[in-house]
Amino acid sequence: MSEMKKIKNLKEFSTSADRFEGANLLCPGCAHSIIVREVLNATNDDLVLAASTGCLEVCTAVYPYTSWDASWIHIGFENGSTAVAGAEAMYKALKTKGRLKQPDRNPKFVAFGGDGASYDIGFQWISGCMERNHDMMYVVLDNEVYANTGGQRSSSTPIGSSATTTPAGSISYGETRNKKDMMGIMAAHNIPYAAQVAPNKWKDMVKKIQKGFATEGAVFINAVSPCTTEWKFDPKDTMHLTDLATDSLVFPLYEVIDGHELNITYRPKEKDIVPVEEYLAAQGRFKHLFKDQYKYLIKEWQERVDANWAYLNRREEARV
Amino acid sequence: MANTGWDEFEIGAMLRTFEGEAGDIAATLQEDRKYTENSSFSASVADWRIEKPIFAKDYCIDCQFCWIYCPDISIISRDKKMIGIDMDHCKGCGICVEVCPTNPKSLLMFPELADEETEIAQWPAKEKKEK
Amino acid sequence: MAFDKMELRDIEVWDGNFAAAQALRQCQVDVVSAYPITPSTPIVEGYAKFKSDNYVEGEFVMVESEHAAMSGCIGAAAAGGRVATATSSQGLALMAETLYQASGMRLPIVLNIVNRALAAPLNVNGDHSDMYMVRDSGWIQFDAFSPQEAYDLNFVAFKVSEDHEVRTPAIVNQDGFMTSHTAQGVHTIDDDTAFNFVGEYKPMNDMLDFEHPVTHGVQTEEDWHFEHKARQHNDMMTIVPGKIDAAFEEFAKLTGRKYNQVEQYDMDDADIAVVCMGTSVETAREVAKEMREKGIKAGVIGLRVFRPFPFASIANALKDVKAVAALDRSAPGGTPGALFNEIAGSLFNSDTKMLLSGYIYGLGGRDLTKKHLVDLYTELQANADAGKVLTQQQQFIGVRGPKLAYL
Numbered sequence: 001m002s003e004m005k006k007i008k009n010l011k012e013f014s015t016s017a018d019r020f021e022g023a024n025l026l027c028p029g030c031a032h033s034i035i036v037r038e039v040l041n042a043t044n045d046d047l048v049l050a051a052s053t054g055c056l057e058v059c060t061a062v063y064p065y066t067s068w069d070a071s072w073i074h075i076g077f078e079n080g081s082t083a084v085a086g087a088e089a090m091y092k093a094l095k096t097k098g099r100l101k102q103p104d105r106n107p108k109f110v111a112f113g114g115d116g117a118s119y120d121i122g123f124q125w126i127s128g129c130m131e132r133n134h135d136m137m138y139v140v141l142d143n144e145v146y147a148n149t150g151g152q153r154s155s156s157t158p159i160g161s162s163a164t165t166t167p168a169g170s171i172s173y174g175e176t177r178n179k180k181d182m183m184g185i186m187a188a189h190n191i192p193y194a195a196q197v198a199p200n201k202w203k204d205m206v207k208k209i210q211k212g213f214a215t216e217g218a219v220f221i222n223a224v225s226p227c228t229t230e231w232k233f234d235p236k237d238t239m240h241l242t243d244l245a246t247d248s249l250v251f252p253l254y255e256v257i258d259g260h261e262l263n264i265t266y267r268p269k270e271k272d273i274v275p276v277e278e279y280l281a282a283q284g285r286f287k288h289l290f291k292d293q294y295k296y297l298i299k300e301w302q303e304r305v306d307a308n309w310a311y312l313n314r315r316e317e318a319r320v
Numbered sequence: 321m322a323n324t325g326w327d328e329f330e331i332g333a334m335l336r337t338f339e340g341e342a343g344d345i346a347a348t349l350q351e352d353r354k355y356t357e358n359s360s361f362s363a364s365v366a367d368w369r370i371e372k373p374i375f376a377k378d379y380c381i382d383c384q385f386c387w388i389y390c391p392d393i394s395i396i397s398r399d400k401k402m403i404g405i406d407m408d409h410c411k412g413c414g415i416c417v418e419v420c421p422t423n424p425k426s427l428l429m430f431p432e433l434a435d436e437e438t439e440i441a442q443w444p445a446k447e448k449k450e451k
Numbered sequence: 452m453a454f455d456k457m458e459l460r461d462i463e464v465w466d467g468n469f470a471a472a473q474a475l476r477q478c479q480v481d482v483v484s485a486y487p488i489t490p491s492t493p494i495v496e497g498y499a500k501f502k503s504d505n506y507v508e509g510e511f512v513m514v515e516s517e518h519a520a521m522s523g524c525i526g527a528a529a530a531g532g533r534v535a536t537a538t539s540s541q542g543l544a545l546m547a548e549t550l551y552q553a554s555g556m557r558l559p560i561v562l563n564i565v566n567r568a569l570a571a572p573l574n575v576n577g578d579h580s581d582m583y584m585v586r587d588s589g590w591i592q593f594d595a596f597s598p599q600e601a602y603d604l605n606f607v608a609f610k611v612s613e614d615h616e617v618r619t620p621a622i623v624n625q626d627g628f629m630t631s632h633t634a635q636g637v638h639t640i641d642d643d644t645a646f647n648f649v650g651e652y653k654p655m656n657d658m659l660d661f662e663h664p665v666t667h668g669v670q671t672e673e674d675w676h677f678e679h680k681a682r683q684h685n686d687m688m689t690i691v692p693g694k695i696d697a698a699f700e701e702f703a704k705l706t707g708r709k710y711n712q713v714e715q716y717d718m719d720d721a722d723i724a725v726v727c728m729g730t731s732v733e734t735a736r737e738v739a740k741e742m743r744e745k746g747i748k749a750g751v752i753g754l755r756v757f758r759p760f761p762f763a764s765i766a767n768a769l770k771d772v773k774a775v776a777a778l779d780r781s782a783p784g785g786t787p788g789a790l791f792n793e794i795a796g797s798l799f800n801s802d803t804k805m806l807l808s809g810y811i812y813g814l815g816g817r818d819l820t821k822k823h824l825v826d827l828y829t830e831l832q833a834n835a836d837a838g839k840v841l842t843q844q845q846q847f848i849g850v851r852g853p854k855l856a857y858l
Contacts, residue, residue, distance in 0.1 A: 094531070
């Protein structure tokens with residue numbers, strides 16, 4: 001086992017030497033990059049990385065440039081998880097056979113994918129990797145939309161969001177289905193560790209990533225990634241939007257250990273909880289919900305968030 | 321590399337980040353690394369910016385919020401101190417200004433052509449808390 | 452922990468699948484990432500059993516689809532080690548996307564395809580629809596006509612594919628059931644000799660070399676893509692054929708079994724010839740001999756290497772032949788068969804004025820009988836005698852109902 005990197009506070013964290021580079025092509029204010037940095041900087045160990053097709057991939061490896069300082073592979077839209085699983089299998093084989101070039105290293109295997117690549121097209125591949133319990137981490141950069149292809153709905157797109165394939169219109173409020181509970185599904189694989197994270201709560205996030213790295217076996221991370229382009233907010237407000245997501249409890253932060261032990265890791269004080277309406281109002285994708293005929297949806301949103309929070313609390317309490 | 325012919329690059333469209341051996345890269349700061357021309361570190365997105373951040377060091381408390389929330393690895397922090405902005409990689413998103421907690425802020429956005437010294441000389445005063 | 456070696460008899464009775472599995476064992480493949488599909492399943496089952504019995508030390512990853520199987524192979528190959536898998540038909544179709552990615556990234560992987568028809572209608576038996584489907588995927592394609600060849604060609608495939616000047620994945624085809632499930636005598640190579648022929652895997656651009664981080668699978672748009680694809684094609688055209696010949700040569704020295712990109716049987720003085728692949732080659736050889744007893748100078752060409760297509764060797768082998776039949780075991784879907792087209796292309800600008808006709812046969816595992824071939828050779832001889840093709844250029848043989856002929 002390698003030693004866990006000591007990150008007491010932000011000052012100490014800021015001494016990290018980033019292994020992800022600038023002059024990538026991600027939009028100004030993109031949260032993907034912030035998430036990637038927090039993941040990579042959580043360890044000093046060597047990394048073997050993969051990305052499924054999506055914003056992160058097309059913006060960080062456009063020939064003749066790469067933004068990656070560790071080995072990285074992209075195959076297709078659906079198989080970032082399996083690419084890393086294959087590399088991890090090779091690592092094990094070469095370790096057994098004594099053929100590793102640097103046998104003293106302790107590499108971490110990490111795959112990134114957007115919600116399209118993870119909730120939809122790559123769902124089966126991720127499920128396979130989790131079920132087989134590869135020693136790897138899968139990180140979803142969850143911006144609730146196919147952002148790379150211009151804003152189509154995914155199964156992570158929440159009700160009422162106007163996406164290009166579920167556009168709001170005179171007789172439509174946009175997406176009609178609720179967001180898929182990916183955390184629940186992944187935890188149901190009884191993997192050793194699953195966690196929902198947000199980059200604004202960096203300490204919570206880094207702690208979970210480190211926990212994931214220290215875990216032997218498959219780790220699933222769902223990271224909220226506010227998308228300035230598709231959620232329609234000013235690039236400077238990315239962290240504000242992330243705060244609204246976590247503090248409204250639309251995006252609760254919790255972990256599930258071994259498929260059953262659920263811990264809520266961020267519990268805003270009652271007075272600090274932001275109404276869901278405020279979260280929705282900050283984004284252009286929900287603008288139409290503030291018309292009189294759709295206001296009931298905002299109320300329903302709040303009820304859903306409250307119910308989910310109550311459910312998570314009950315799960316935590318039950319310790320099952 | 322712009323005019324490279326089909327026979328002039330490595331097979332498999334493979335790219336290398338570093339010249340020679342990387343060493344302990346997680347313990348090597350950017351200025352001490354041997355990047356190849358293929359690392360995007362060697363490239364610039366400065367022309368994306370319409371506005372740019374200017375850093376007024378006097379007000380900075382080195383909280384490192386700008387460092388952790390910068391999407392473009394453009395806040396240069398060394399020895400736990402914020403020492404400047406990487407203007408080749410900053411896209412001008414303005415997140416650093418938003419998350420800066422000091423009063424007045426130690427980072428503010430200005431038009432791309434603004435003069436740093438002039439702006440720092442006329443930096444806004446501490447804002448009085450309302451209410 | 453060391454693995455155990457296996458004592459083999461000089462001749463073992465193996466079917467094509469087990470022969471391929473034994474080759475994977477002897478090559479000491481590091482990672483097999485696989486998904487079962489009839490008729491190829493026993494190959495990876497064989498590897499799994501070898502692992503359970505400590506005859507191999509590699510990792511066997513049984514994934515959840517063929518697409519994931521090849522995805523895992525790509526990740527493993529990029530990580531830097533010897534990689535193989537097997538599939539058939541629908542599995543190959545699901546895998547197809549990743550085949551282009553493996554070859555584009557120049558990753559050596561050996562894929563055993565046990566040829567089987569593509570649905571619909573669903574069919575588990577042998578034809579070459581799957582082989583043809585991925586013919587432009589940038590993989591080297593070998594074709595085995597028997598279990599012996601399925602065994603031998605796996606060694607050659609690893610050797611060529613992993614060569615640093617080649618670094619291109621390779622397919623070893625064998626006919627579903629006809630080869631894969633038909634036990635025959637196979638001349639074996641002992642474990643050490645077999646492994647020494649392919650050699651220790653030599654990593655290149657390996658992700659697990661932490662001193663040299665590498666980015667695989669970049670995006671190239673209109674300003675770069677063409678150059679990269681051109682390089683890939685160039686290496687297939689100019690480097691791979693020589694490497695295959697060299698590997699065949701070395702293998703012959705080792706075993707006495709000499710392979711050629713274009714296998715020629717009774718071709719020295721042939722007036723008429725059949726060009727085909729897979730188990731049909733053996734049937735055709737038998738019939739050609741019988742035709743010769745009747746005074747008809749019949750020959751057979753078996754295509755050992757389908758990609759890169761041995762354009763010049765085929766043209767050379769056919770230069771003195773009067774009439775030739777291209778036998779395609781795949782539904783052509785509105786065009787002449789692939790072999791017909793390739794052969795026509797290889798001869799069109801040559802001085803050879805031979806007569807070419809195409810036959811579609813054996814779909815979904817339908818037998819190609821000796822009677823079919825006798826009739827076919829008879830037609831070819833008639834064409835040769837008349838100096839023109841007397842039939843239509845594309846005919847279906849062995850199918851019930853009114854005669855099907857086109858073009």
